[in-house]
Amino acid sequence: MDEKDAQLREAAEKLALTLSESGMQKTTARVMTALLFSRQEAMTAADLCEELRISSGAVSGAVKQLIPTGIIERVPAPGSRRDHYRFREHAWATLMGNQNALLSSMWDAASEGIKVAGKDSTPGRRLDEMQHFYGFMQREMAALIDKWLEQYDTDKG
Template sequence: MHDAEDVDQELREHAEKLALTLSQGGMQKTTARVMTALLFSRHETMTAGELCESLRISSGAVSGAVNQLIPTGMIERVPAPGSRRDHYRFRKHAWATLMGNQNTLLASMWDAAAGGIKIAGREGVVGLRLDEMQDFYGFMQREMAALIDRWREQYDAGQA
């Protein structure tokens, strides 16, 4: 059995590995590190100071990362009775929320195709490409919402 210090070290290593993957995928490195620190933390919440200490980054870097992560629905600011400091935690269903937010992008892509079809029509090279695009993004919008709903139901039923 691992002692608590070894477990914490191994969790930090896995968090850093995921943060590297996320930053290679386009997320800002510090934002990815803050997100994964909260994801892999054995504590329910962490303060900005704890994040600074754990990640060895400045309070400004933590603040910037938090300000990027909260609107995405990945993390949230939570009250901590008896503490005047802000506490942050990884949100329940954060992954489903993140994927659900992708529906905005899907809708924008559908709208772009619809606008092009309105101008060019459905015939011809442009129309055929835009028709396929519109059909694809319409399908993805419908299926993504239904898929997320089914996952939430399944997950919540398993947690009961």
């Protein structure tokens, strides 16, 4: 491993530690950051096992958690029967966009509570604020992501 690779690995491990301290499973964070900081376009599960010194089961579990979030994706590799994984383009925008499902669920929960409790009741007033907040966040998040994607694509230009 050359000096740059060692520095990248150290930076990846530092970010993985931060993510695990914030609630992400440690192995999932390490797999994610390995793909993020890798100089390779894509890595196999075996590559990840070797680099991170973890089992194939650990890699498999991490991949199963990361793919649905939109952060990483499985990609074909010509001439290979192994799965290859890479950090997805626009991963951060995809991840934040996926948060809209949570925002929508929170809005729906508030709406249901208001129907039962009534808007002018004590819980209804709290739920009304909740509904307004999550409705606002949902609208603004979508607009922010669109704006960021447009700006990023223009800057990359």
